[in-house]
Amino acid sequence: MQTTSVKLLYVANTRIPTEKAHGWAIMKMCESFALAGHAVELVLPKRKNPHFESVDAFHYYDIKKNFEIVFVPCPDLITITGRLPRLLGLLLGIIQNWLYARAVYGHLQKQHGAIIFSREHRLLYFLRTLPNKLVYEVHDFPERHKSWYQKLFERVDIVVVTNQWKKNEITKRFGTAEEKIFVAPNAIDVEAYAHPLSKQEARQKLSISQNKKIVLYMGGFQRWKGVYVLGEALQYLSNDIEVIFVGGGAEPDRGLFIEWLGQQGNDNFFVHDHVEHQYVPLWLWAADVLALPGTAEDKNAFYYTSPLKLFEYIASGRPVVMTDVPAVREVFERFGLDIPAAYVVPPDNAHVLAVALNNSIEQKGVSWPVLASHKLFLHTWQARARGIADFIEKC
Known part of the structure; x- marks a missing residue:
């Protein structure tokens, strides 16, 4: 169905480009909304990111320039919060x-009839008095401040969630009508993986040894992502296996993890900086196996997320050893993915994770299935x- 050309304002209080994955997802959704028939405007604060001075966001993320980015003037207080006591930083x-x-309110007052779309609950709460249709895409889950969220869910016209668990919980806890909640998991960037390279070709382009056996992790180094479990698994891996950690996200999480990793007494790892999104497939193709660790200690990892890296990993065609948590399991069930049990491990168990990685590289047990023609690949951005x-x- 082709939508009518209604203007959609994607409002995000973030720096773009950014070293965090949400920056690419926001840009990709704006591109995709434009392809779906909307006139799209991405509204951002005029904030500086010293790591991306004079970097064009469209080029950096390899995104079609089919929408407009508008910067509104705003003092950049976020950049100094990391150097302050926690409470003062929060304030x-x-x-x-x-x-x-x-x-943004002043900018949007001129946009009569436009749809306002945002991932940010505080921002939408401030904008709730505008007459525009408000769409809230929920990524974290509102565990606290129930009365505050209650007002927000009553005001917004549409709630978009990335998994069924969040829809069920929002309906149960806040009484939000199921009819105004749309479940939309994260998606696959099919075009980026349309012309796969062999492991040998990818390694040649990246100047990586052809003889190494490589486990690769791509993503942030926050503890809730389970990356510390993978770090603990290093001691149990075969001597000829190296783990490459690519990315890390923002500080202080990146630096804290690298410091911790260096204190564990292992030398079978390598940490690479964040890479532009256009190079992500190349790194994934260079691996023997991809790691998706996880923890049950954080509800974000356990229930809330629809992990971007899972979709990227599967699109690459490489074997994936992943953690069995509800957020990951829901992707299997929704799209009918039949993943062999040998590639699925319990959370927070470094030894079992290492055994699965060893077995995958040594090709012991069940082979990784060919998924290129699976219906999951129809779930594009x-x-x-x-x-x-x-x-x-429709709403």
Whole structure:
């Protein structure tokens, strides 16, 4: 179904480009909404990221320039919060959110009839008095401040969630009508993986030894992502296996993990900086096996997430050893993925994770299935945006 050309304003209080994965996802959704028929405007604060001075976001993320990016003036208080005591940093974060919301409010007052789309609950709460249709895409889950969220869910017209668990919980805890909640898991960037390289070709381009046996992790180094479990697994891996950690996200999480990793007494790892999204497939193709560790100690990893890296990993065609948590299991069930048990491990068990990685590389047991023609590959970012756009039009 082709949507009518209604203007969609994607509002995000973030720096783009950014070393965090959400920056690419926001850009990809704006591109995909435009392809679905909307006139799209991405509204950002004028904040500086010293790591991306003079970097064009469209080029950096390899995104079609089919939408407009508008910067609204806003003091950049976020950059100094990391150097302050936690409570003072939180206070400055709230002030910065309010200042950005006030600037956005003035900009949006001129956008009569436009749809306002955002992942940010505080921002939408500030904008709730606008007459526009409001769409809230929930990524974290509102465990606290129930009355505050209650008002937000009552005001927004549409709630988009990335998994069924969140829809069920929002309906149960806040009484939100199921009819206004749309489930849209993260998606596959099919175009990026349309012309796969062999492991040998990818390694040649990256100047990686052809003789190494490589486990690769791509993503952030926050503890809730389970990366510390993979770090603990290093001691149990075969001597000829090296683990490459690519990315890390923002500080202080990246630096803390690297420091911790260096204290464990292992030398079978390598840490590479964050790479532009266009090079992500190349790194994945260079691996023997990809690691998706996990922990049950954090609800974000256990229930809330729809892991971007899982979709990227599967698109690469490389074997994936992954953690059996509800958030990952739901992807299997929704798309009918039949993953052999040998590639699925319990959370927080470094030894079992290492055994599965060893067995995968040594090709012991069941082979990784060929998934290239699976229906999951129909769940592209454009299909995701089109589904959301159709739902918005019906509501």
